[in-house]
Amino acid sequence: MASNKAIEERVKALVAELLAEEESEGEPRNINDIEDSMVRIGDMVAREFGVQKLAAITSQPPEDPRCPDCGHAGEPLGKKTRDLITRRGEVPLTEAKYRCPKCRRLFFPSDGAVGA
Ligand SMILES: [Zn+2]
Secondary structure, eight states: OOOHHHHHHHHHHHHHHHHHHHHHHTOOOOHHHHHHHHHHHHHHHHHHHHHHHHHHHHTSOOSSOBOTTTOOBOEEEEEEEEEEEETTEEEEEEEEEEEOTTTOOEEOTTHHHHTO
């Protein structure tokens, strides 16, 4: 990941862009409005970071995932999307779902990678 300094510069540019748009709207602002915006924008950035990082991890499931119970090769059952609850809100997680033909267990090989 980029250094904190590099990220800070990009955040400054993004905020300047948002503020420029906001000024054209001409709405009155007080400290409560400003703080609400701080939290909202922070949560949006954090959430999007989570969405993209999780998508990168789950888009590459193992080639031949094994059943966590019996070790038999799993059969692919397509993808399933669920919402992870994070400290910054819900983040969608789409992952490959498998079924063990031997013991019938359903499993998601990405569970270990995302710790969910
Ligand atoms: Zn099994």
